[in-house]
Amino acid sequence: MTGTAQNPDVSPATGREPHLRLRLQSVTYLAKQTSLFEFRSPKGENLPPYAPGAHIDLHLPGDLVRSYSLIGDANQADRYLVAVKEEPDGRGGSRLLHEGFKVGQTLDVAHPRNNFPLDEAADHSVLFAGGIGISPIYAMICRLQALGKPWELHYATRSREYAVYLDRLGEFGAAVHLYFDDEVPGNSGAPALDISKALATAPGDAQVYCCGPLPMLNAFEAATENLADENIHTEYFASDQEAATEGGIELVLQQSGKTVFVDEGQTILEALLETGMDLPFSCMEGTCGSCETVVLEGTPDHRDHSLTKKEKTENKKIMICCSGSKTQRLVLDL
Ligand code: FES
Numbered sequence: 581m582t583g584t585a586q587n588p589d590v591s592p593a594t595g596r597e598p599h600l601r602l603r604l605q606s607v608t609y610l611a612k613q614t615s616l617f618e619f620r621s622p623k624g625e626n627l628p629p630y631a632p633g634a635h636i637d638l639h640l641p642g643d644l645v646r647s648y649s650l651i652g653d654a655n656q657a658d659r660y661l662v663a664v665k666e667e668p669d670g671r672g673g674s675r676l677l678h679e680g681f682k683v684g685q686t687l688d689v690a691h692p693r694n695n696f697p698l699d700e701a702a703d704h705s706v707l708f709a710g711g712i713g714i715s716p717i718y719a720m721i722c723r724l725q726a727l728g729k730p731w732e733l734h735y736a737t738r739s740r741e742y743a744v745y746l747d748r749l750g751e752f753g754a755a756v757h758l759y760f761d762d763e764v765p766g767n768s769g770a771p772a773l774d775i776s777k778a779l780a781t782a783p784g785d786a787q788v789y790c791c792g793p794l795p796m797l798n799a800f801e802a803a804t805e806n807l808a809d810e811n812i813h814t815e816y817f818a819s820d821q822e823a824a825t826e827g828g829i830e831l832v833l834q835q836s837g838k839t840v841f842v843d844e845g846q847t848i849l850e851a852l853l854e855t856g857m858d859l860p861f862s863c864m865e866g867t868c869g870s871c872e873t874v875v876l877e878g879t880p881d882h883r884d885h886s887l888t889k890k891e892k893t894e895n896k897k898i899m900i901c902c903s904g905s906k907t908q909r910l911v912l913d914l
Contacts, residue, residue: 599639599688600627604681605659612741614665614712616651617677619689626657630692632719633815636660637862637870639688641680646673647868649715649791649815650692653722660689663744665712690862695869695886696815698723702787705731708775708800710792714744716815717791721752731755732782736773736796738762771796775803791815809889816885819865823847824881824904833914834876848900852914866902873900877911880904
């Protein structure tokens, strides 16, 4: 991680954390339906630094907030690069960026946050990426290359035309393994990448990472079931879990001394926001990590993809946008 923040433009208008006001500097074709969006300070200043695996939240018109992993080399201190795949049936963020945004326009961008950090001390790293999930993984590759650390990439897409940075990845030779579903002999519909098979030859103490669509992440979770929790790292773009809205929870807020009741049909975050509290949140589905809250008493019902298995077992943190409570009372450090 390098770079220095030198008074980048800050917008105070959009919330608790200061946001950067950045300009869309360029949009470049990367792959089918996928473009690279480059954001810079209008004054050309360096931006707050980030480490590989980090993401930024873009504040889009219509109160849309969308998280995108940073794909660039973290050494490029004056820009943030994100690859965005246009999803016609998505929640609207990618369409807005692709169709409604023009080079030169400015928007609010939250400081980088990292829920998917790279273990730089690992002797070997095995990286799995699916589709646009290559974004944080590519940033990791840049860093591992710079450190001279061994790594291998298993990158799967529907077909070659959807694959990002194929030319750059080609420079890494045997470290890169590519899988294209439409090139599977017989076109059986089965994914070209068999994660268990790919892991079979990896050293037992390797750090293993995965970022991709939900079916790939589910296959990854199954294939790594018996690995040590501290060796497994996942980054989700979307959630397949229903938020807990059963209600009936008594929230005791330790710092303010208030008690708040969560009604049926509400999440914990919604109940707290209703009282006028100003709390950080972004994705609202348990993937970005911005609503993480410390639990002092009680047992959360974890529904997020942000906390690790170990953190979920410890029950000391909760993602209040989607998780509920197994106990009638939760004491939160708020
Ligand atoms: S708002 Fe993203 S994890 Fe809760």
